[in-house]
Amino acid sequence: MKIPRRELLGLTGGAAVGVMFTPVPWKLVHDSALWSQSWPGVPVPMRGATSVKYTTCPLCPAACGVRATCVGGQPVQLAGVPSHPQSRGMLCTAGLVGHHLPFHAERLRAPFRRVRDGADVRRIPATSDEAMSAWKQVIGSLKPGEHVAILDQRPGRAQSFLYRRMLNEVPQGIYLTMSDQGATLESVRQCVAPSAGPFGLDLENTGTLLSFGAPVVDGWGTPGRVLALRKQGRLRIVQVEPIRSRTADRADLWVPITPGSEVAFTLSIAHVLIAEKLTPESQSPALEPLRKMAAQFSPEIARTLTGIAPDLTVAVAKELVANGTAVAIGGGDPGGGPLGAQEEAAIAGLNLLLGNVGRPGGIVERRETPVPAEWAKAPMAPSMDLSKVPDNSIRALITDPLPSGNAIPRRLLEKKLAQHATVIRFSPFVPAYGFDGEFVIPTAAYPNALDEIATPFDSPRAMFAVAAPIQPADASSLDPLELLGAGKTEDAVKARAQAIFESGRGELFNYASGETAPLKSLKNGEEFWTQLTAGACWRDSESTAAPHANVRMPEGFLNASQGRLQRTPEYPLALLPSGWRAAVGGNKLSPLLSKVYEESGLRDSPSVATISPQSAEAFHLTEGCRAMIETACGGAQVKVRVDSSVMPGVVQVAVGPERAGLLETCAVGADCTWRISAARMVKL
Amino acid sequence: MNQVKHGGIVSFCAGCAIALAGGWLVFPRAIYTAEKQPFAFSHAAHTGEKGGMKCEDCHSIGAEGRFSGIPKLEQCSGCHTQPVKGSAAEKEFIANYVTPNREIPWQVYSRQPENVYFSHVSHVKVAKLECARCHGEHGKSSSLEPFQRNRVSGYSKTIADRHMEMGDCERCHAEKGLKNSCLDCHK
Numbered sequence: 001m002k003i004p005r006r007e008l009l010g011l012t013g014g015a016a017v018g019v020m021f022t023p024v025p026w027k028l029v030h031d032s033a034l035w036s037q038s039w040p041g042v043p044v045p046m047r048g049a050t051s052v053k054y055t056t057c058p059l060c061p062a063a064c065g066v067r068a069t070c071v072g073g074q075p076v077q078l079a080g081v082p083s084h085p086q087s088r089g090m091l092c093t094a095g096l097v098g099h100h101l102p103f104h105a106e107r108l109r110a111p112f113r114r115v116r117d118g119a120d121v122r123r124i125p126a127t128s129d130e131a132m133s134a135w136k137q138v139i140g141s142l143k144p145g146e147h148v149a150i151l152d153q154r155p156g157r158a159q160s161f162l163y164r165r166m167l168n169e170v171p172q173g174i175y176l177t178m179s180d181q182g183a184t185l186e187s188v189r190q191c192v193a194p195s196a197g198p199f200g201l202d203l204e205n206t207g208t209l210l211s212f213g214a215p216v217v218d219g220w221g222t223p224g225r226v227l228a229l230r231k232q233g234r235l236r237i238v239q240v241e242p243i244r245s246r247t248a249d250r251a252d253l254w255v256p257i258t259p260g261s262e263v264a265f266t267l268s269i270a271h272v273l274i275a276e277k278l279t280p281e282s283q284s285p286a287l288e289p290l291r292k293m294a295a296q297f298s299p300e301i302a303r304t305l306t307g308i309a310p311d312l313t314v315a316v317a318k319e320l321v322a323n324g325t326a327v328a329i330g331g332g333d334p335g336g337g338p339l340g341a342q343e344e345a346a347i348a349g350l351n352l353l354l355g356n357v358g359r360p361g362g363i364v365e366r367r368e369t370p371v372p373a374e375w376a377k378a379p380m381a382p383s384m385d386l387s388k389v390p391d392n393s394i395r396a397l398i399t400d401p402l403p404s405g406n407a408i409p410r411r412l413l414e415k416k417l418a419q420h421a422t423v424i425r426f427s428p429f430v431p432a433y434g435f436d437g438e439f440v441i442p443t444a445a446y447p448n449a450l451d452e453i454a455t456p457f458d459s460p461r462a463m464f465a466v467a468a469p470i471q472p473a474d475a476s477s478l479d480p481l482e483l484l485g486a487g488k489t490e491d492a493v494k495a496r497a498q499a500i501f502e503s504g505r506g507e508l509f510n511y512a513s514g515e516t517a518p519l520k521s522l523k524n525g526e527e528f529w530t531q532l533t534a535g536a537c538w539r540d541s542e543s544t545a546a547p548h549a550n551v552r553m554p555e556g557f558l559n560a561s562q563g564r565l566q567r568t569p570e571y572p573l574a575l576l577p578s579g580w581r582a583a584v585g586g587n588k589l590s591p592l593l594s595k596v597y598e599e600s601g602l603r604d605s606p607s608v609a610t611i612s613p614q615s616a617e618a619f620h621l622t623e624g625c626r627a628m629i630e631t632a633c634g635g636a637q638v639k640v641r642v643d644s645s646v647m648p649g650v651v652q653v654a655v656g657p658e659r660a661g662l663l664e665t666c667a668v669g670a671d672c673t674w675r676i677s678a679a680r681m682v683k684l
Numbered sequence: 685m686n687q688v689k690h691g692g693i694v695s696f697c698a699g700c701a702i703a704l705a706g707g708w709l710v711f712p713r714a715i716y717t718a719e720k721q722p723f724a725f726s727h728a729a730h731t732g733e734k735g736g737m738k739c740e741d742c743h744s745i746g747a748e749g750r751f752s753g754i755p756k757l758e759q760c761s762g763c764h765t766q767p768v769k770g771s772a773a774e775k776e777f778i779a780n781y782v783t784p785n786r787e788i789p790w791q792v793y794s795r796q797p798e799n800v801y802f803s804h805v806s807h808v809k810v811a812k813l814e815c816a817r818c819h820g821e822h823g824k825s826s827s828l829e830p831f832q833r834n835r836v837s838g839y840s841k842t843i844a845d846r847h848m849e850m851g852d853c854e855r856c857h858a859e860k861g862l863k864n865s866c867l868d869c870h871k
Contacts, residue, residue, distance in 0.1 A: 007695040014699025022707020027715065034837035037797050044798045050750045076801065096867075595866060 048072025054081065054511040054535020056453045056465040057095050058446055060405035060581045061154060061180070062222040063453045063463060064091050065511050065537065068099065068470050075099040075447060075470045080224065081511045085539055086459060090224030093596060094582030099470070100590035101445045106430040108442035109476045114434045121434065128483055131424045131439035138396035138422050142172050146418060148396040151176040151386065153404035153585070156454040158492035159481055161371060163400070166486040167381030175381045176389065179338040179672075180404060181220050181331035182457025187341075187348035188363050191553050197368050200460040203229060205361035207324030208236040210316070212262050212339060212347060214331045217247045219405070219581040221458030236323055238316055240265060242576060243610075243652050244645035255316060256647050258307040259574040260564025260676045262330070262339060265313070266346035268302035270294035270353055272317035279321060281355040286551040290349040293558055307647075325361030326354050334406050335579020335655040335663070336675040345558040352551050366543050369455060369462040370503040372495050387672030389416050396422040400480060401443040402451055405581035407655055410435075411633070411668045426480045429588045432658055443480065444473030452493045453537075464500055465537035466493060494529055500538055501525040511535035564669075564676050567649075571678035573615065575631060577655040577666050578604070584656035597657070604654035606662055609638040611681070614648040616640065619681045626684040629653065629665060631677045636661045637684070651679060716832040716841050722788050723780065724773040728826040739815045739823055751804035757787050791831035793842035794819065800850075800869050811860075820846050 003011075019025065050071055057064045065081030078099055080091040101107075113126035139148055148170055150163045155177045167173035185199040203209070203225060214220040216237060217227060229235040230250070239251035240262065248254040257265055271294040274282045281287060299310035306313075320326035330339040330347045338344075356362030395418045410433045417423070423438035425431055428445035443449065446467065453465040481489050500506075501519065508528070509516045512535055519538065522528050532538070565574050580603055583589050597605040604610065609629055611621060621627055623642045628635045629651065638653060646652050655663040666674040730737045742755045761782050767774050781788050796802055807813045815823060832841035843849055854864050 006692045010692040010695035011699035011702075014696035014701075015703040016699075017696075018700035018703030019707055022704055022711065024707045024711050027711070028836065031715070031834055031836035034797065034834075034839055037799060038838060042798075050748055592866065592870070 046072030046074045052512075053470050055447055055468045055470060056535075056537065057091065057098060058402060058449070058451045058453055058467040059095060059098060059587060060219075060403070061454070061456050062087060062092075062224070063456045063459075063465055063537070064095060064222065064224060065465075065535070066091065066095065066098075066447070067511065067535075068447065070470065073471060078447075081514075081535075083514045084224075084511070085509055085516075085537070086222045086456060086463065087224035088228040090227060092218070092223065092582055093593060094580075094587070094589055097590035097592055098446055100592060101428070101588060102448055102471075102474070104429060104445070104588050105591065106588060107445060108428060108430055108440065109474075111439060111441045111478075114436060114438050114440070116436045121436065126439055128439075128441050128478055131441060132483055134422045134439065135396055135398065135424060139170055139173075142395060145390070145393060146395045147172045147174050147389070147393050149174045149176045149389070149394050150398045150400065151178070152400045152402075153178055153180075153406070153408075154400070154402045154454060155383070156369070157402075157452040158371075158496040159400065159452065159489060161375045161380070162481055162486040162492050163484075164380035164383065165375065165378050166484055168379050170381070173381045174389070175383045176386050177383060178386050178404065178406065178408070179332075180406065180457060181214060181334075183332070183338055183344045184328070184330045184347050184351070185363060185457060187344040188351050188357060191348055191352060191557065192357055192551055193365070196365050198366055198455070198457075199357075199363050200366045200455075201327060201329075201458045202361050202364045202460045203235065203327075203458065205325065206235055206327050207361060208238060208319055208322075208326040210238045210320060210326060210328040210350075211240065211247065211251075212266070212328070212330045212343065213239075213241045213245075213333055213336070214329050215245060215247045215333060215581075216329075217250050219334055220329075220331060222456050225458070236319070238319060240316075242574070242647045242650050243578070245578070249645075253316070253319070255308060255312060258305065258565070258647070259576055259650060261302075261306040262343045263346045264297055264302045264305040265308060266328070266343070266350050267294045267297035268299045268306070268308075268313050269317045269320070270350055271297050271302075272299060272314050273321070273353055276317070278317060279353055279355055281353050281551075284551065287349070287352055287553055289553045289558060290353060293346075293349075320354060325356050325359055327351060327356055327362060328354070332406075332673075332675065333578050334581040335584045336577045337407060337409075338673055339675070340564070340669075340671055340673045342559055349553060349558055352553065357551070364460050364543065366455070366460055366462050367505075367540055369464050369496070369540070370499045370505070372499040375495075386412070386416060391415050392418050394418060394421055396424070398424045398480070398484070399426065401426040401428060401586065403586035405585055405587060407577075407579055407584040407663055409663045409666060409668055409674055411664060411666075412672055412674070415668060415672075426478075427586060428477070429586070431586070433664075441478055441480075441483070442476050444469070444477035447471075448473045449477070450490050450493065452496065461542060462506075462540035463537060464497070464532075466497070466532045468533040468535070497529050497532055498525040501528040506538055506540040508532075508536050508538055511537075564673075565678070567678050571631065571680050572649070573611075573619075573679045573681060574650045575629060575666065575677040575679035576650055576652045576675065577663060578652060579654055579656045583654075587656075589657045593657075604652075606654045606656060606658065607637075607639055608641050608654070609681070610641045610643050610646050610652045612644055612646050612648045612650065613642055615651070616642045619683065621681060621683055628682045628684060629662075629679055630682060631665045631667060631679045633667050633677070634661075634665045636665050638662075640681075651681060715835055717835060718830040718832050719791055720830055721791060721828040723777050724827050725777075726773070726826045727823050729769070729771075731823050743815075745805050745809065749803075749805040754790050754792065757781060757785065760788075761785075791833075791840070793822075793831065793840045794846070794848055795840060796843070796848070797839070802869065818846065818848055 053068045055066045057066050064087035065084035067079045068075040069077040080089040082089040111126045112123045114121050152160050164175045189199050237251040238253045239248040240255045241248050242259045299313035328347045328350045330344050332338040394416050423435045425440050426443045447470040451467040455463040479489050507516050596602045621640045625640050627640050667677045668674045744752045
């Protein structure tokens with residue numbers, strides 16, 4: 001039977017229309033969505049008995065204790081460890097979902113190499129042997145003034161010692177670190193006792209914390225410590241920042257400041273403290289360089305740079321002496337980078353003037369964590385801050401996989417690398433940006449990686465913990481130390497644990513029981529190691545070091561500043577990058593947290609630029625419109641948010657997660673800071 | 685010509701009618717496969733006045749708060765090493781599973797997707813919900829209905845029929861004034 005074409009079309013059309021009035025399409029869409037949950041590659045939690053394991057989070061230097069509930073051995077829920085001496089039971093949002101990281105879409109499973117192919121950069125499979133032979137080849141062909149280097153963003157670990165020992169054997173080998181959020185403490189140490197041990201903070205007895213932009217409640221030191229003190233009403237916070245950030249919002253006082261004028265404001269506070277003789281140290285001869293500088297910055301004069309009313313400056317100065325010991329800290333922002341050497345020197349000077357060094361509630365010296373005698377005696381390669389390395393001098397660079405939680409702009413590394421340098425990056429994930437010819441080698445991802453957790457910079461006592469794997473790492477993960485022929489990470493961390501045990505110092509806090517026992521009560525080093533890997537942290541006994549009497553502020557340590565920001569008619573705005581420690585640098589976030597950024601708006605999304613209503617009007621920008629942020633270094637497209645939480649003339653952008661492009665628009669200065677760039681905005 | 689014109693409308697209507705009939709009458713059945721459970725288990729024989737058992741006697745919540753789910757064979761064997769009532773189903777059960785010590789391959793009507801963690805202890809012990817609130821009168825059934833598996837999603841038809849989908853959870857939480865956070869259920 002022949003069906004006419006018209007009738008066939010009619011039948012088909014009728015069926016198509018009719019089917020739309022049945023459950024068929026809607027049910028199929030619904031069921032397909034459910035089916036997609038069972039795609040191959042979607043992680044399926046194991047079934048089995050519920051158990052609890054403990055570890056320490058390595059995602060940033062905060063050293064938070066972690067309680068992992070596991071089903072069939074696989075972690076399904078992470079939480080803080082109550083009464084942990086450092087993190088006080090808290091865990092940040094990224095830490096709470098850290099167990100998703102081994103399943104991250106960008107988890108690296110095999111080594112690869114980036115190769116330029118015309119305008120594109122392709123990834124080609126590579127081997128770790130190829131990477132190591134490239135490293136050795138560079139070592140054999142170094143010219144004078146050229147270096148090979150290892151960048152370790154978490155110095156002070158067992159691995160750090162072995163890197164330094166290995167680099168010492170390499171001609172022109174240098175061990176690199178980066179300025180971290182404890183830069184103020186290091187600046188104070190330079191003035192007080194350069195040869196002393198590291199400095200920490202006795203925050204539990206601090207009255208007022210004056211923070212110059214450090215995100216002290218959610219991304220500085222160990223936030224759980226600050227939050228616990230705030231909850232008890234024991235710590236006042238004065239936040240000096242151009243943006244009403246999360247910390248500024250929760251502070252007792254927010255002081256909006258013109259970006260880049262921190263030195264002037266610090267000196268104007270010092271001016272008030274000295275002029276009104278508010279501190280006993282105000283007449284100390286050791287602080288003569290500070291007095292000289294402060295004399296030039298009366299609150300009235302400083303106002304032209306800082307935009308801060310003289311009355312407010314006086315109020316801040318009086319707050320610092322009215323509430324017990326006060327401490328001033330800098331350290332910078334995880335996304336915005338370090339404050340800068342001059343700012344840190346000025347803040348260090350303010351601390352010396354407040355007389356808080358070595359006092360209860362102030363900046364205190366702590367002892368170093370013990371190391372095996374063999375390491376202590378071994379010659380080590382020099383340690384150098386990345387900013388101090390001559391530009392274009394690094395011929396080969398290896399980066400350690402453990403992130404500091406601070407951003408590293410590509411521009412900064414490029415500045416230090418020689419042309420056609422060999423870059424080898426160890427990372428659990430595909431890095432957000434790359435270099436032509438670089439090797440990327442997979443390492444284990446938290447919580448399946450073993451690592452040492454060194455003392456957080458703000459801790460008043462030395463600490464030691466182990467990020468013990470909750471599950472075995474996958475077979476593709478490699479150990480950087482082993483590849484470099486410097487030993488094995490586990491052996492190195494275990495050797496350090498043995499050295500700590502042999503010192504007999506301090507106590508061990510057990511995560512499961514919540515009890516603390518003297519180290520001497522343990523039978524042997526093996527028992528110490530077993531407890532550490534099952535969930536425990538060692539804390540040194542309290543330091544009995546006397547307050548340092550030899551305060552000395554060297555001439556030239558501090559220079560007067562006219563401010564960092566150089567606005568021009570072409571670029572009239574100040575672009576301030578900022579970031580959350582868990583979402584910048586080498587860190588990746590669980591995809592589940594996209595809701596925190598993109599839907600809930602609890603964190604600034606990297607695609608959003610926040611600008612004040614006044615600036616929005618000046619640039620003809622409206623809420624929600626698309627715009628280009630342009631600096632002398634490039635541009636990036638953003639969505640505009642108009643909000644009075646930022647000062648007029650300022651545009652704030654988050655530089656993580658991902659979206660490395662936004663960080664690339666920030667200019668890296670001669671002192672390797674990138675926290676302020678002159679910018680403009682153009683509506684699209 | 686008129687015949688051809690009318691023929692187009694008729695065929696359109698016919699197509700429409702076929703689609704409507706297929707969509708409403710055939711498709712809802714065809715989308716599911718029906719799989720028989722391993723043997724005819726009667727909840728009614730165990731619970732109520734006949735058996736005197738409660739739901740939690742077999743589907744217990746352990747001391748650590750973990751829900752046992754469907755009982756293991758070991759638990760059934762505690763009473764059924766020998767026939768108790770001597771029904772055909774019981775004899776079949778003993779012969780096929782208890783004697784060879786083989787776990788029963790039950791098809792679970794209420795199995796949720798792998799990305800969901802449902803806490804029985806929170807709902808039963810804390811919120812004091814009755815089992816029947818989600819599972820219906822399953823505990824009083826005298827036979828097990830066939831397990832109807834969705835051919836596309838792979839999940840049981842019971843999840844939709846008994847209101848155990850995400851929207852149902854959200855609705856119930858809203859009724860009780862609870863806020864819904866993704867992390868409450870999705871880990």
